[in-house]
Each structure stands twice: as C-alpha cells, then as structure tokens.
Amino acid sequence: MRNNVNSILEKIARKARATAPLAARCPTLPYSGDGKTWQPAPFDGNSWWTGGFWPGALWLLYTVTGDEAFRAEALRGEDLLTAEFRAFNRLNHDVGFMYLLSCGANYRLTGSAQARTDCLHAASLLMGRFNPAGFIRAWNEPERVGYAIIDCMMNLSLLFWATAETGDPRFAHVAKVHADTTLRDFLRPDGSVAHIVEFDPETGAKVREHAGQGYALGSAWSRGQAWGLYGFAMAYANTGDKRYLDAAKAIADFFIAHIRPDGLTDCDFLQPKESRRLDNIAGACGASGLLELHRLTGENRYREAAERLVDGLIDRCCDLDAASCGLLTHCTASYHDDAAGVHINIVYGDFFLIEALLKLSGRDAKLWYSREASAL
Ligand code: GLY
Numbered sequence: 001m002r003n004n005v006n007s008i009l010e011k012i013a014r015k016a017r018a019t020a021p022l023a024a025r026c027p028t029l030p031y032s033g034d035g036k037t038w039q040p041a042p043f044d045g046n047s048w049w050t051g052g053f054w055p056g057a058l059w060l061l062y063t064v065t066g067d068e069a070f071r072a073e074a075l076r077g078e079d080l081l082t083a084e085f086r087a088f089n090r091l092n093h094d095v096g097f098m099y100l101l102s103c104g105a106n107y108r109l110t111g112s113a114q115a116r117t118d119c120l121h122a123a124s125l126l127m128g129r130f131n132p133a134g135f136i137r138a139w140n141e142p143e144r145v146g147y148a149i150i151d152c153m154m155n156l157s158l159l160f161w162a163t164a165e166t167g168d169p170r171f172a173h174v175a176k177v178h179a180d181t182t183l184r185d186f187l188r189p190d191g192s193v194a195h196i197v198e199f200d201p202e203t204g205a206k207v208r209e210h211a212g213q214g215y216a217l218g219s220a221w222s223r224g225q226a227w228g229l230y231g232f233a234m235a236y237a238n239t240g241d242k243r244y245l246d247a248a249k250a251i252a253d254f255f256i257a258h259i260r261p262d263g264l265t266d267c268d269f270l271q272p273k274e275s276r277r278l279d280n281i282a283g284a285c286g287a288s289g290l291l292e293l294h295r296l297t298g299e300n301r302y303r304e305a306a307e308r309l310v311d312g313l314i315d316r317c318c319d320l321d322a323a324s325c326g327l328l329t330h331c332t333a334s335y336h337d338d339a340a341g342v343h344i345n346i347v348y349g350d351f352f353l354i355e356a357l358l359k360l361s362g363r364d365a366k367l368w369y370s371r372e373a374s375a376l
Contacts (some may be wrong), residue, residue: 001307003314005361013065013356014049020058020073022325029054031049033326033345047084049094053310056367057103059109060354063365071110078215082118085125093129093138095122097154101321101351103366104161114138116165123162126155127174133204136178138196146201149212150193150224152178152188153231157368162237164370172239175326179235183247186228191254192220192269193228205366213334215275217270222282223334225255230289237296238373245296251272252293254307255286264311267335278343279332280317291359310356318353319345328353 028040029051041265049220055077063068066104066209081102084091091098092363099122129137135148139346156175163172182246185206186193195212199205214221232248235241258269265283287309317329324347333340340346358364 001360002311005357006275007063007360008314008318009354010319011320011322011355012327012357013061015068015320015324015327016061017067017069017327018322020069023054024073024076027080027351030325030347032341032347035324035326038325041139041275044090046080047087047090049092049097050346050348051066051081051084052098052101053348055081057347057351057354059101059105059367060351060358060365064358064361066176066365067159074102075251078106078115078118085118085121088125089140091125092140093126093136093149093152093155093250095125096152096158097124097348098157100155100161101367104158105296105365108271108367109365112375118157120162120165120189121132123158123171126158130174130178132199133183133199134177134260135199135204136174137201138189144198146199146207146254147196147210148159148181148199150182151227153182153235154368156231156257157234157238157370159233160331160373161370164373168233170180175235176239177246178239182228185245187247187250191250191252195224197223213337215271215335219271220269221265222255222269222279223285225251225258226282226285226289229255230285230292233289233296234368237292237368248289248293249297252290252302253307254291256301259283259305259308260291260312262316263308263310264308264316264330267332271335277335278317278330279334280313280328281331281346281349281352284328284349284356287313288352288356290360291356295359306356307360310353310360312355320372323372326350328331 030038031041032039055074058070103115103119107305109270138149159171159175193208196210198207211217236244240270267277267279287306290306328349331346331349
C-alpha cells in the first residue's frame, strides 16, 4: 500500500468535522457533496435507498475517533430514516442498506434497545418482500413484481443479523433461499453476474435478464460485480456455506482481472474501450469486499488487489480538502441514466472507501456481520 492509511483516515475525520455540521442544517440526508454544500437524493427524499450510508460513515468515523459530534449526527440521520417507516410504500429491498448501517450500527456500538427494535422492524419489512417462489422482490412497481437484483445480496446481512439476534431461523432461511436463487440464476460461467433477473412470480422460473444500470444486457456492471462479490462473501461469513465462498471468489477473480492500471474502475467492465465512464463506488465497494475475502480466506492476492484499488482512489479521486463536502469523486449511479449523477461525489462511495480504509488499518467495525459471525 503506497498511501499511509492512518494518516488518510485522520484527514477524512478532520474533513468530516468541518462538513458534517453543514448536513445537520438540512432536513434531508446527504446524497452527494458538491464542494460547498450537501445535496439530497435525486428521488424519494429520505426513502431513497442510499440514506443509511451517511449515518453508517459517521459511525465508522466514531469508532476510530470517539467524536461525539459524529455520533450525534448519525443519530439525527437514523431518526430521519426511521420516520420513513411511515412511508412504507416507498421502501424496498434496500432496507438492508438503510437500516443495518444506521440502527444496526447504533445497536452494535451503543447497545441502544430502540435501535435494535427498529432494525428488527426493517428485517421484518425485508422478510415481507420474500416471494416463496424463491426470491426477494426488489422494487415496488406492479410491472416489476418478479424482479430480483444482484444488489440484494448485500441486504441479506440484515436477515442473518435478525436470526442471530432473535434466535428465529426464518430470517436466515429466507436469506439462504434468495442467495441460492442468485447463485443459480445470476452467476455466469466467467464469474461475472447479471444485474436484474425477472422471475415468474407464480412459479419462480427465470423469465429473462434485464440490462439495468450497466452498459447493456449481458455486460458486467462494475458496481453489480462488487455487490455480488461482497454479498456472497458476507453470505459465507454468516452461514459457513462454502458454495457462497466459491461464488465470491469467482466474482472476485473476474473483478480483479478488470482492475484498470490506474486503480480506478470503469462503470461497466464490458463497456466500449473508448468509453471514459468511471464508477469509483464500484472500486471502493469492491476493495472492501476483497478485504472481506482476505479476512475469510487468508489469501493475500485479495488484499493486494484491494490495496491497488484504494491507492488508485486516494491518488486520483479523493477530495481531502477539509472545507469541501464529499470525499470520493467520479462516482456514477448508472451507465445510461444520468439523473442520479455522473462523475460526481456520492455518499455510498465515501462509506465504502472509509470502510475499506478501516479494514486496511485493522479497525473494521464489522457492520455487515451478525453477532455470531463477528467472531470470525
Ligand atoms: N442499489 C442500486 C445501486 O447500486 O445503484
């Protein structure tokens, strides 16, 4: 690793001390920093799926600094998110991202009984999206009743957490059924994964794939590869099922083979050669997932690949200026749809970069782990 991880983390904490108070003045959670200000999510206010990453990043910084201002702002974010339980019809399978990183982190780090209750509430909402034909429904539009997406692999951690917390195996059973479906119907022989698979909601049979946020049908949306790699690694950590580890390793090999020489990450690994579209969120999330694989297997090649990614991000796409909102630059929400941001700062890029840095410094808070799996 070329960069000094602890010194970068100190700079990030200094920056957060200066910029978090600016977020506290807004009624909406930050989605993107544009220098002087924080911008809200482009759709659905605080119900937008990214809301948990702001409190999550602050909890991560709290674990290394003990700074009460970070805790207070994370709790403010959590209150905004739990208010969204009332807007039930706007929530979707991404309640895992939203509530595990807010209420779940709070409960893990402070023991708050209310946060535990709220996190179990979120787990029950995710359970309610399970179609016993074999998958967790992703989104709410009536025409997408049979859609499942690779991103959901990350949300399964909320279900594993709930089973460990309550002793009720139903949550983990559902997570395993969904992971098995993903293994069967998303993972390709070359180690890449599809973004969206549509199932027959009555029989569970695979109907077709959809292109989603990547370049094209059959391509390899880089963030989707990161979700799959990290999600299967966590499914293995939470179950010990070796098939999930093998899937994570296959996706990791594909991901590693596509890391650019400069350590940055193309938006889609199969985009046209002349395309210059980057998505550094994929690089940050991929790095954190690779570090998880390193922890689970002891194989150094995963750590080396993660270090190449993190060095690339820090050298070229990291805004460490304490006066400016937003850390990671050149984040892209979707290859074709520019509405949620192209080559901008986006909050979950910041979260995964901080998480990867904490793993590299040996101080990971293990926010995706159930209590039982935390011993790993
Ligand atoms: N979960 C949606 C995304 O990765 O953009």
